[in-house]
Structures are given as C-alpha cells and as structure tokens.
Amino acid sequence: METETRRSAHSVLRFENLSVRFSGRRSVVTVVRGVDLVLRPASVHALVGESGAGKTVSAKAVLGLLPRSAETGGRILYHDADLLSLSDRSLRAIRGKRITMVFQQPDKHLNPSMRIGAQVAEVLRYHNGLGRHEALLEARGLLDMVELNGREVLRAFPHELSGGMKQRVAIASAIACRPEVLIADEPTTALDASIQAQILALLDRVRHELGTAILFISHDLPLVRGFADDVSVLYAGRIVEQAASRELFECASHPYTDRLIAATPDPARRGQRLAAIPGGVPDPEEMPAGCAFAPRCPMATDLCRRELPLLRVPAGTLQRLSACHFAEDVACGSLADG
Ligand SMILES: Nc1ncnc2c1ncn2[C@@H]1O[C@H](COP(=O)(O)OP(=O)(O)OP(=O)(O)O)[C@@H](O)[C@H]1O
Numbered sequence: 001m002e003t004e005t006r007r008s009a010h011s012v013l014r015f016e017n018l019s020v021r022f023s024g025r026r027s028v029v030t031v032v033r034g035v036d037l038v039l040r041p042a043s044v045h046a047l048v049g050e051s052g053a054g055k056t057v058s059a060k061a062v063l064g065l066l067p068r069s070a071e072t073g074g075r076i077l078y079h080d081a082d083l084l085s086l087s088d089r090s091l092r093a094i095r096g097k098r099i100t101m102v103f104q105q106p107d108k109h110l111n112p113s114m115r116i117g118a119q120v121a122e123v124l125r126y127h128n129g130l131g132r133h134e135a136l137l138e139a140r141g142l143l144d145m146v147e148l149n150g151r152e153v154l155r156a157f158p159h160e161l162s163g164g165m166k167q168r169v170a171i172a173s174a175i176a177c178r179p180e181v182l183i184a185d186e187p188t189t190a191l192d193a194s195i196q197a198q199i200l201a202l203l204d205r206v207r208h209e210l211g212t213a214i215l216f217i218s219h220d221l222p223l224v225r226g227f228a229d230d231v232s233v234l235y236a237g238r239i240v241e242q243a244a245s246r247e248l249f250e251c252a253s254h255p256y257t258d259r260l261i262a263a264t265p266d267p268a269r270r271g272q273r274l275a276a277i278p279g280g281v282p283d284p285e286e287m288p289a290g291c292a293f294a295p296r297c298p299m300a301t302d303l304c305r306r307e308l309p310l311l312r313v314p315a316g317t318l319q320r321l322s323a324c325h326f327a328e329d330v331a332c333g334s335l336a337d338g
C-alpha cells in the first residue's frame with residue numbers, strides 16, 4: 001500500500017497494515033483498517049480526522065494500552081521491533097522511556113495526592129534508576145525546561161496548577177528520558193487558545209532540542225498546518241490521504257480532506273471541533289461496501305459505492321497518496337460550497 005518512496009524513508013516508527021478490532025458480546029467491529037504510516041526522526045506526523053476515526057485507538061496500539069477486548073493485526077515497528085508482538089516486559093522498557101504519550105486531559109495522569117516533583121522524579125527513578133535526590137534534581141531541571149518555575153512547582157500538588165501548567169508537567173514527564181517518539185493526543189484541546197500556542201511552541205522546541213519525533217493527533221487543521229511535516233487523514237479507520245503538510249494544505253487529493261480544510265477556513269476559529277461536513281461518519285458495524293465517505297461525498301458515483309478505493313499515488317503527483325477513485329479530479333477548494 002505504501003509507495004516505494006515512503007517505504008524507503010528512514011523511520012523511528014512505522015505502522016504496517018495496522019488493524020484494530022473490538023470483540024463485543026454480540027459482534028466484532030473493526031475500527032482501524034490497514035493503516036500504513038511512517039514517522040521520520042525528529043519530524044511531526046499529524047493524524048487528523050473526525051471523532052471516531054480511530055486516532056486514539058491507533059495511538060494506544062503503539063503503547064500496548066488497548067483493552068483486552070481489542071485484537072490487533074499488522075505491525076507497528078519501532079526500529080526493527082514489532083511493538084504488537086513484544087512481551088509486556090519488553091514493552092514496559094520502551095513505554096514511558098523511548099516512546100511516551102501526552103493526553104488531552106493531563107489530570108488523568110497526575111496523582112492528586114502526590115507532589116509534582118515526586119511524580120516527575122518517579123519516571124526517572126523507574127526508567128533510569130536514579131536515586132531520590134538525583135531524580136528530584138533532574139525533575140527540577142525538566143520543569144524549568146518546560147518553562148515552569150522548577151523550584152516552586154516541584155513542591156506543588158496538581159490542584160494548585162492551571163490546566164496549561166499541568167500539561168507542561170505532563171510534557172516534562174514525557175520527555176524525562178529523552179524519548180525518540182512522543183505521541184500527543186489532542187494535547188491542547190482542553191486549553192485556552194493562548195495557552196495552546198505556548199504548548200505547541202514547547203513541543204516544537206522538544207522536537208528540535210531533543211530530536212524527538214512527534215505523532216500529533218488533532219482535530220485542529222490550522223494548528224496542524226503550522227506544526228506538522230506530514231499529515232495522515234483518517235476516515236472511518238482508514239487513511240484516505242497522506243502527504244507532506246505543505247502539499248496537503250495547498251491542494252487536497254481527496255474530497256474528504258478538501259471538505260475538512262474548507263470546514264475550518266479561519267485560524268481565529270482554532271480549537272473548534274470539525275463539524276461542518278454534512279452527514280456523519282458511518283457506524284463501524286455498518287460500513288458501506290465501497291468508499292466509506294461516498295454517502296457524504298459530492299463527487300461520488302456508482303463506482304465509489306461499489307468498490308473500495310485503494311490508497312495510491314494520483315497521476316501527476318509524486319509523494320502523496322489518496323484513496324479516491326477520482327483523486328485526479330479533486331481541484332483545490334472546488335468542493336467548498338458544494
Ligand atoms: N474499548 C473500546 N471498545 C469498543 N469500541 C471502541 C473502544 N475504544 C474505541 N472504540 C471505538 O473505536 C472507534 C475509534 O475510536 P477512537 O477513540 O480512536 O476515535 P478518535 O479518532 O480518537 O476520536 P476523537 O476525535 O473523538 O478522540 C470509535 O468508533 C470508538 O467507538
């Protein structure tokens with residue numbers, strides 16, 4: 001499914017035909033379907049798409065955080081190791097150290113009854129075997145690095161900090177062991193617009209100073225446009241378009257991407273959830289036979305309703321991929337008023 005160009009690209013993390021299914025009491029639903037993705041060292045790869053597209057499930061698959069009811073297929077390669085087939089023990093050595101994650105709600109991952117310093121230090125003690133004093137000293141440096149007052153925040157409890165400060169603490173913990181990969185799942189969605197920009201600037205610094213590659217999950221296209229190098233657009237569990245951010249935002253090759261971009265034209269509306277495309281994402285239990293976007297697509301024909309379009313390089317392009325039968329006919333912004 002990947003092009004040769006993308007296959008040969010140097011990567012720290014690579015999804016190969018990733019699939020995730022959930023088995024319930026009555027049925028099995030597939031929510032991630034054949035996702036291929038390359039995260040290049042020190043780059044930002046954004047995963048975008050509407051609610052339910054499979055962004056968080058894909059991210060959790062990397063870290064082995066899916067519930068037992070999930071069944072995975074394909075491979076997630078971290079260098080040469082397939083994370084999906086590693087033992088729990090091997091995965092624990094990587095998770096939180098080499099590959100880490102920052103979530104939308106920093107609260108969920110902070111212990112309310114423990115001082116911030118001890119929480120950040122704990123990561124260093126567990127993964128790097130530092131002693132208590134040494135770990136606290138390094139934690140203070142990390143808090144300074146994320147632009148908090150390390151000396152003061154070290155002694156604070158989570159409830160004494162604002163949302164933006166807590167997200168900075170989460171980032172400090174996530175970068176404590178200088179990871180190669182940081183997965184940030186909507187890290188700024190819960191924050192005020194001015195704080196969002198600061199957190200993003202911080203993540204950008206982490207990428208440049210530590211060389212950490214970032215898998216950036218977001219609803220916010222203007223934010224993605226300014227931050228990501230590569231973008232994968234996910235629709236109903238499949239990648240429908242994948243391209244360098246610059247190319248993708250210049251001109252989409254999939255009607256869904258085109259509609260997404262048209263739906264958020266104004267950077268002042270940053271932070272809003274994408275909602276302006278009529279219709280909804282299909283129920284994973286009732287996926288159409290052909291293209292999952294066909295019921296909402298102004299370009300759809302019988303072919304689209306019948307045959308699943310494969311991800312391919314559209315004629316006249318080199319590096320981008322689109323899963324549309326009519327990728328060549330998607331003209332920039334042409335569908336905006338459709
Ligand atoms: N534990 C679970 N059991 C069954 N289905 C699940 C489970 N977790 C997620 N799903 C389903 O998987 C699909 C993808 O969910 P996911 O959380 O990855 O979406 P998302 O793209 O992150 O959306 P959002 O933007 O709302 O965060 C959804 O249909 C969701 O209902």
Ligand SMILES: [Mg+2]
Pocket residue numbers: 055056057185
């Ligand atoms: Mg999510």
